[in-house]
Amino acid sequence: MADSGKIPTTEKTINPEIDTRAVPSRSFLLRWMSTRAAFILIVDLVLIVFFTLLSKNHVFFSVANFKSMLLNGTEIMLLALGLSMLLGAGEFDLSLGSNLVLSSVIGANLMVAVGGGQTVGNQLPHVILTIFLGLLICLLAGMLFGLVNGLLIAYGRINSLITTLGTMGIGLGLALLFSKNGQDITGFPIQLQSEFGLKTIGSFPVPALLALAIAVVLWAIVAHTKFGRHTLAIGSSRVAAERAGLRIKPHLLKLTIIAGGLAGLAAFVDLAHFQTTVISGHPNDALIAVTAVVLGGTLLEGGRISIFGTIFGVALTMILRNGLVIAGIYSSYQLVVVGVVLIIAVGLDRISVYRRSV
Amino acid sequence: MSVDTTPQKGIAIAAEHVSKKFGHVQALRDASIQVRYGEVVGLCGDNGAGKSTFLRILQGIYHPDSGRLYIDHHPVTLHSVRDAQRLGVDTVHQDLALAPELSVIDNMFLGHETLRSGILGRFGVLAHKEMSEKTDAALRELSIALPSLTVPVRDLSGGQRQALAVARAVMWSRSAILMDEPTAALGARQSEIVSQLIRRVAQSNLGVLVVSHDLPRLLTFADRIVVLWRGESVLDEPAANLTVPDLVATMVGYRSGEAI
Numbered sequence: 302m303a304d305s306g307k308i309p310t311t312e313k314t315i316n317p318e319i320d321t322r323a324v325p326s327r328s329f330l331l332r333w334m335s336t337r338a339a340f341i342l343i344v345d346l347v348l349i350v351f352f353t354l355l356s357k358n359h360v361f362f363s364v365a366n367f368k369s370m371l372l373n374g375t376e377i378m379l380l381a382l383g384l385s386m387l388l389g390a391g392e393f394d395l396s397l398g399s400n401l402v403l404s405s406v407i408g409a410n411l412m413v414a415v416g417g418g419q420t421v422g423n424q425l426p427h428v429i430l431t432i433f434l435g436l437l438i439c440l441l442a443g444m445l446f447g448l449v450n451g452l453l454i455a456y457g458r459i460n461s462l463i464t465t466l467g468t469m470g471i472g473l474g475l476a477l478l479f480s481k482n483g484q485d486i487t488g489f490p491i492q493l494q495s496e497f498g499l500k501t502i503g504s505f506p507v508p509a510l511l512a513l514a515i516a517v518v519l520w521a522i523v524a525h526t527k528f529g530r531h532t533l534a535i536g537s538s539r540v541a542a543e544r545a546g547l548r549i550k551p552h553l554l555k556l557t558i559i560a561g562g563l564a565g566l567a568a569f570v571d572l573a574h575f576q577t578t579v580i581s582g583h584p585n586d587a588l589i590a591v592t593a594v595v596l597g598g599t600l601l602e603g604g605r606i607s608i609f610g611t612i613f614g615v616a617l618t619m620i621l622r623n624g625l626v627i628a629g630i631y632s633s634y635q636l637v638v639v640g641v642v643l644i645i646a647v648g649l650d651r652i653s654v655y656r657r658s659v
Numbered sequence: 660m661s662v663d664t665t666p667q668k669g670i671a672i673a674a675e676h677v678s679k680k681f682g683h684v685q686a687l688r689d690a691s692i693q694v695r696y697g698e699v700v701g702l703c704g705d706n707g708a709g710k711s712t713f714l715r716i717l718q719g720i721y722h723p724d725s726g727r728l729y730i731d732h733h734p735v736t737l738h739s740v741r742d743a744q745r746l747g748v749d750t751v752h753q754d755l756a757l758a759p760e761l762s763v764i765d766n767m768f769l770g771h772e773t774l775r776s777g778i779l780g781r782f783g784v785l786a787h788k789e790m791s792e793k794t795d796a797a798l799r800e801l802s803i804a805l806p807s808l809t810v811p812v813r814d815l816s817g818g819q820r821q822a823l824a825v826a827r828a829v830m831w832s833r834s835a836i837l838m839d840e841p842t843a844a845l846g847a848r849q850s851e852i853v854s855q856l857i858r859r860v861a862q863s864n865l866g867v868l869v870v871s872h873d874l875p876r877l878l879t880f881a882d883r884i885v886v887l888w889r890g891e892s893v894l895d896e897p898a899a900n901l902t903v904p905d906l907v908a909t910m911v912g913y914r915s916g917e918a919i
Contacts, residue, residue, distance in 0.1 A: 526783040527772045530761070534769055537758035544756060545770035546741050604760030 337598025337649070338610035345616050352624035361627050364504050371509040372499075372574060374619040376401065378512045378612070379567040380590040382519055383560030385611045387461075388594060389523070390556055391536035391603030392454060396465040397564045398586035399472030400446040402578075404568035406476045408439035409578045412489035428490040432497075435489065439569040440562055446472060447561015451554040469587070480580060487577040498573030508570045513612075515563070520608040529606075532556065536603020589639065593618050596646040618642070670732055671696045671866025672717060672748055672835035677726030678890070679712055686712040687723070688890040694835055694866035699857060701877040701898065702870045704887030705910045710870050713887065717837055717868070718750050719743035731834045747833030753840040756824040759813035763805055766812050767794045767827050797830050798823075801859055818849025825856055835866035842873055854880045874903045886910055 333339055353362040360366060380397040387394050416431040446468070453464045477483045500507040523529040534542040535549055543549060571579055595601055596617060597610025621642065625635045672694050679687040687709045694700045704710050715721045717728070719737030728735050730746045737743050740750075757766045768790050774780035794808055803822045805815065812820060821841060828836045841857065842850035850873070858880050861867045871877045877884065878898050886894040886909045894909050 525785055525787075527774065527785060528783050530765055530769070530772060530785065534758040534761055534765070537760035538755060540755040541758045542769070544740070544750070544752060546744055547770055600760070604758065 336607070336610070337596075338607050338613055341596055341598070341610060341613040341617055345613055345620060348617065348620045348624065352620065352627065355624070356627045361624060366623065366627070368501065368504055368506060370616075370619045370623050372506040373623070374615050375506070375508045375512045375570055375574075376567040377586060377589055377593065377618065378509075378615045379515070379563045379570065380586055381593045381611050381615050382512070382516055382608070383563035384590050385594050385597075385599050385606050385608060386519065386523075386532060386556050387560050388599050388601060389536045389603055389606035390532045390553060391539065392461040392553060392556070394450065394465045394557070394560055395462065395587050396446070396450060396469040396472055397560065397590060398583040399469045399476070400443055400561055400564035401568045401571060401586060402580055402583050403446065403472040403476040403479075404439045404442040404565040405571050405578045406479045406486065406580065407442040408435045408565075408568055409486040409489065409572055410479060411435060411438045412493075412572075413486060416489050428492050431490055432493050435493070435572065436569050439572070440565040443565020443568060444558050444562040446564065447557040447559070448554070450561065451557030454557065455550040455553040476580060480578065483580045485578045485580055489572070489576070491576070493573045494576040498570070498576065508573065511566075511570075515566075516608055516612055523606045523608060528555075533604055533606065536600070536605075538604075585636075585639070588643065589618050590615075592639065592643040592646050595650050596642070601647070601650050614646075668695050668697065670694070670729055671698075672731075672837075672868065673729040674713070674717060674723075675727045675729075677713070677716055677723045677728070679709075679716060679721060679723050685890055687716070690726075690887060690890060690892045692868070692885050692892060692895075694868050696834075696866055697861055697864050698883065699861045699867045699869060699881045701881035701884045702868060702887065703872070703874060703877065703884065703906060703910060707889075708887040708910070709890040710887055711839075712890075714750075714837060714839060714868075714870055717743070717748070719748075744831070748835045748837065749828040749832035751821075751824045751828045751836060751838040751841055753843050756827075757812045757820060760811050762811060763808040763815075763823060764790050764794045766823065767797065767830060769827075771831055793830075797826055800863070801826050801829065801856060803856070816849070817845050818852055821845060821849070821853050822856055825853070825860060829860055829863065829865065832865060835868060836860060838867065838869045838871075840871055841869060842871065842876060850876060874906050878903065878906075 349362070353359050355361070380401065384394055384397060412431050412435040415434055416428070450461075450465055450468055453459050453468075454461045457464075480486055497507055502510060523532070531542070531547050531552055534545070534547060535552060539549065571583075593614035594611050595614070597612070597614035598607040599605060599610060618639070621638060622635060625638060626632075670693060673692065675691050677687055677690045678685070690709060690713050692700065692702065692713070702710055702713070712721060716723050716737075719740050719742045722736075722738070728737060730743070730748055735742075735746060737746075743749075758769060761769065764787075773786045773790050773793070775784045775786045780786075791808060798805060798808075801822075803819075803826055805819055805823070812823065815823065821844075825836075825838075825841070838857070842853050845853060854876055857867060857869065861882075869877065869881065878901060881898045884894070884896060884898050884901055884906065885892050886906065888910065
């Protein structure tokens with residue numbers, strides 16, 4: 302890479318006054334330090350110090366509290382990762398929270414049906430089968446939700462904001478229908494929670510490690526694969542991507558299915574975490590995910606994805622929420638803070654778009 | 660289709676007696692053009708003469724109502740841009756040809772990515788080093804100097820971007836390159852650079868078809884000029900025999916009796 306970066310010095314170069322604005326002159330670390338992801342990471346660290354000093358006996362800075370933040374952030378992280386990929390291609394998704402709720406209701410119903418209600422007398426193979434089927438059906442339900450979004454967006458040519466605004470309502474409505482008007486469903490194998498949902502390796506919750514592993518895979522896809530390049534190209538200039546011969550519709554469909562599948566996985570994590578569905582617990586999830594992704598430096602118009610930025614953005618929203626709770630601030634103020642942060646996030650996005658267009 | 664068996668001055672791309680009607684509008688009546696390997700042919704005409712329609716037929720976007728198309732000597736039927744690309748014909752657009760957030764290398768290989776060999780390649784992992792080296796070589800070949808190959812294309816100037824779009828088309832076409840107003844969005848100096856580049860492209864033994872309004876410049880770098888008038892090709896002459904007033908007169912006043 303270093304070789305290709307230098308200026309060709311043949312005698313007959315046709316553009317002698319080379320424009321050097323774009324020459325990267327600094328080391329990789331220095332350049333990374335100037336990215337949005339690094340900036341948000343620093344904000345994260347400052348907020349951790351701030352809330353630690355603010356909290357009684359510095360309880361904010363404790364293993365138990367970090368564990369709780371990691372666990373609570375896992376679902377948002379899974380939604381935000383899928384959303385990063387979609388935003389990178391220039392598409393939006395408001396329905397991820399509804400997808401999570403609907404998939405969890407479907408998965409819970411299935412596990413109750415297969416697992417036979419109460420956990421009495423369940424033999425281990427049966428338990429494993431039940432949990433495995435629950436995971437499978439959560440993933441499938443999420444992917445199906447994504448597929449419907451994708452068909453409407455790519456083939457129906459309906460704006461993704463409008464499409465997912467519609468499917469957000471439809472998804473939540475169906476979830477209520479499948480759960481006797483929103484009565485949370487319980488009664489699946491207790492091992493789901495003990496062996497996955499609340500399981501830790503060292504001090505790290507297993508679901509959070511799973512989400513981080515997925516983040517690393519997505520980072521590799523974005524940075525090093527043809528699929529990642531095509532996603533960014535489609536978001537950067539759809540016309541250019543079309544002219545280069547990319548098949549845009551199938552690609553968008555794949556992206557919505559991936560985002561849907563991650564929402565389905567978040568649904569499974571939700572069931573494992575709480576050992577019940579939490580139907581009324583996710584009204585702001587999609588918006589928090591958008592906040593996190595845009596804060597992290599993924600462009601709202603597409604063309605740039607920052608997976609690390611998304612991780613630090615999710616961390617920021619979690620630190621804020623958790624910090625405000627520990628500081629004893631009313632939940633109504635928390636809503637205000639999340640709203641303000643969303644606006645700041647989009648404001649940062651505008652500033653970087655403005656800088657680019659100058 | 661291989662270039663080896665092709666005579667040096669064979670036909671890269673050609674159209675014979677092409678017509679195209681949109682509803683009641685006869686966009687093309689009888690348009691013909693021939694571009695040989697190593698030759699730059701300029702296509703001009705007044706607004707509404709059918710230049711864009713003609714170009715889109717050659718690109719494979721539109722299907723002609725009648726007439727024949729040839730690529731590399733062979734009669735062809737094109738159903739899509741991808742068909743034309745497969746047969747070795749690529750297009751340089753006036754704008755929106757590149758993805759601005761992607762790097763020079765990524766734009767060069769967009770839709771033609773080189774993958775790593777072995778298991779990584781199966782997962783679609785890119786061969787960054789190879790793509791970078793090939794990009795560097797291709798740009799040197801055409802004497803195009805860019806500040807860096809890893810910056811996003813939006814950081815390049817308009818002329819550099821157009822040069823990159825041309826280099827990209829050269830890299831992936833085997834027969835002919837179609838250019839739609841390649842200098843329309845550029846300043847004088849950058850237009851000059853791109854004109855020189857077009858000559859070099861033809862020297863690398865590709866057929867080049869340039870649609871342009873910039874008649875003085877077109878006359879400096881084209882070998883032949885074809886004029887479209889109301890959907891008909893009415894003039895096909897070596898550029899050396901033509902002047903700008905000749906061309907303008909033909910473009911607006913051909914068969915002036917009929918026109919008025």
